[in-house]
Amino acid sequence: MDYVIEMLGIRKEFSGFVANDNITLQLKRGEIHALLGENGAGKSTLMNVLFGLYEPDGGEIRVNGKTEAIHSPNKANDLGIGMVHQHFMLVDKFTVAENIILGKEPSKFGVIEKKQALAEIQAISDRYGLKVDPNARISDISIGMQQRVEILKTLYRGADILIFDEPTAVLTPQEIKELISIMRTLIKEGKSIILITHKLKEIMDVCDRVTVIRRGKGMGTVNVPETNPQELANLMVGREVVFTTEKTPANPGKDVLEVKDLVVKEARGVESVRGLNLTVRAGEIVGIAGVDGNGQSELIQAISGLTKTTSGSILLKGENIENKKPRRITESGLGHIPEDRHKHGLVLEMSLGENIALQTYYKKPISSKGFLNHKEMYSFARKLIEEYDVRTSSEYVAAKALSGGNQQKAIIAREISRDPDFLIAAQPTRGLDVGAIEFIHRRLIEQRDEGKAVLLMSFELDEIMNVSDRIAVIYEGKIVAIVKPEETTEQELGLLMAGSGKAETGEKSHV
Template sequence: MSKHVIEMKEITKKFGDFVANDHINLSIQKGEIHALLGENGAGKSTLMNMLAGLLQPTSGEIVVNGESVTIDSPSKSSQLGIGMVHQHFMLVEAFTVAENIILGTETVKNGVLDLKQATKDIEELSKKYGLTVEPHAKVADISVGMQQRVEILKTLYRGADILIFDEPTAVLTPSEIAELMDIMKNLVKEGKSIILITHKLDEIRAVADRVTVIRRGKSIETVEVAGATSADLAEMMVGHSVSFTTEKEPAKPKDVILSIKDLVVNENRGVPAVKQLNLDVRGGEIVGIAGIDGNGQSELVQAITGLRKVKSGSITIKGQDVTHLTTRKITELSVGHVPEDRHRDGLVLEMTLAENMALQTYYKEPMSKNGILNFNNINEHARKLMKEFDVRGVNELVPAKGFSGGNQQKAIIAREIDRDPDLLIVSQPTRGLDVGAIEYIHKRLIEERDKGKAVLVVSFELDEILNLSDRIAVIHDGSIQGIVTPAETNKQELGILMAGGNIGKGGE
């Protein structure tokens, strides 16, 4: 019997004239974690969607456990022991954890759904693989990390021996990422084989045995992770050497653009999430907000951008009180906003990419005149931005949902930077981006700073915060715990502040 559980031979996938996968070869050994590394839009997810039965190859052969197979549906993929944990979870929020896990494979006893037995089976599975869940909890009420566990249990409940993880850490906090790495190692110990789609080099080095690099739809090379450096992998991925640090001149701060005084903002249940917060951001500087997820970052940004009501305190932008203004009025004060959740707040997925790139300007010339949209100008504008920001896809007329997560992110950033805002608020700017795209986006944010713009960056990535920021404001329990400069701090000190401790320095 073949030592390979999966072999993909000369796989080609075309969408019209667009070649997403070009004669790709990939082999997965039993009991390994095999990383699939590539830039945004390189064709990684397309390739794996063929294993999952969501797409079929234009040409080539797929071999599973030594047998040539045709995977023409997700159910056929499941029958072959393949399960895919998608980047954007496929869960029904109104259903319980147990109901989501058994959906489509329900056990019926005397004509009635046997949820009691299913729950027992789920509890045994979760115990075996260290995937603790609450079967009776509604998916809408559990954390993102817990939702991912539900997705993994869905595949295991269906008997998957080969698990595909598509950008699994894109929406996880650092502690959830560490937990997921342990879960993957446990799965392999139990005899599973894992394909990890990612562009994060540190994650590959932490868990993967081998890595196959894909660039612009072609398989470049498969190497042992232990024998390759991060620089080697990055160069294979993007085709040129990549700098992991951002070169920038010292900031030259100007007048205060954003001023927040004694701000109090409630979260959805009416409990204060932002508590007496004070912060100023000047033109010509990047202020990074560091903090553990759930300490008021989201509510703070929503309040600044008019997406959430302010309970008390004030927000001024360029000297004008915007505390109770609408989002449109705040936007027109020359404010750009890249939201943390690109699907919920950044894009209308069913609309074309061109239409999405005009969401902030469609009602103005040259996008429209006298209330009539000018689609020639809208489409031309999108083509220009796609070229400038290297947004890869078939063309600007494809719905936004047809682009990879990283290219969706680049499109939003392109839309906001193109408006030349005086205040640019960016939440999780490089979530889902590869190292080449991260390097480019960081460079663009620094260019905005150097033009005298005020830039506020919220990120869970401490390396990003330290690399980009001129000042770092650490948020804890809804308040600024301390303000430090990157040159005078480190991850350990930031961690102390993020946990609510003091380090004897900082301040406004």
């Protein structure tokens, strides 16, 4: 068999915790091979071993049939292995070209050959249909385009084997389609790809084979045409997974959030929210559907106090909260699961216990007379870790050591445990596996059934349709329609999100 990569019986431990336990993965030449598993199952660890970021404690790695010791990413690059990381490793202030050539600068007599580098980068970009401007500054381009820069960086270094770590977790639906097209082009050009993903639909659409790992152990490799999403989900989680969230009809009560004629400007001074009106009632989940960049992020930041409003009003339980400090707003009854868990949700260097206490550290019993009670803080953290199934070896480990899904569970535990009257859930399942998604959807519906008001913002239309009681469609900074999920389709929502379709529905009638 023509394998370009063979990882045989790989074992990796961290302070006694076994992240990879005798895992085998074999990549054929010219295939897209999915690596599937729950958050924290050991997928990224396995690929970091292949890329030379970690050294294995056991097992063997063969590249094109030859046993290799991959002690560093430079060694991996020399062997033709490139990795596109989930969290991009780019310098914001540098241009695309400067990021790509960093560490591999073409030079002559000690002078960097910029023209040569630009020509090479443009040629690679054109060949694979990446459409990247080499002169653009990283801080000025979209997340999807930044990912293409990471792909270009690996190709510039001569990679024939590409590892994609959760590549669609931060992309819009359109960017996902474009990425899949790019991956297919790479395969046609003779490359081989390992795709780490939680998204079963993507595996069924684009992959040839899939290796499943569960809690650090290999569950086997199957041919994608011979399986289905339900089988893969059950194999990954170890139980029957329910894809549709069961819920009774909503029984909405009083208005909890009232947004009236809201205007918010983005960093460049351009209006991103333009006279927006929205109401969320107790005992309902309102989903915000829209293409990324239509003002939904700025709307949520304005409600939570992370950005200033220009005009209009935001009422939480009848109290004006616009332009108030975030702590004042949270104490008024708001819980916030932020869109970016690293930027606004966690302090990655701090322990998990400290992160869980971030919203309540100054209150009893965690704090008394200005002093932290560490025993109470970590005791409270242990309780939530167990209740919300946060997979961690200890409440004392740094938040950065957890997988993305377990980081998200910790944030959700912290916010819901405060018993807020109004909960914002922005991209709550981004980058999560089906088991974690099922868990979080159930928690959101529990909040609704307890009489809380929930505002859900997601780019996943199936999530919006599955969880929401009403759907508010946002386009160019305004709510252009409010529909019920049972009375619309994803196709109709797509048209509304693109600015065509029904006119705005009156908020006063709570349609």
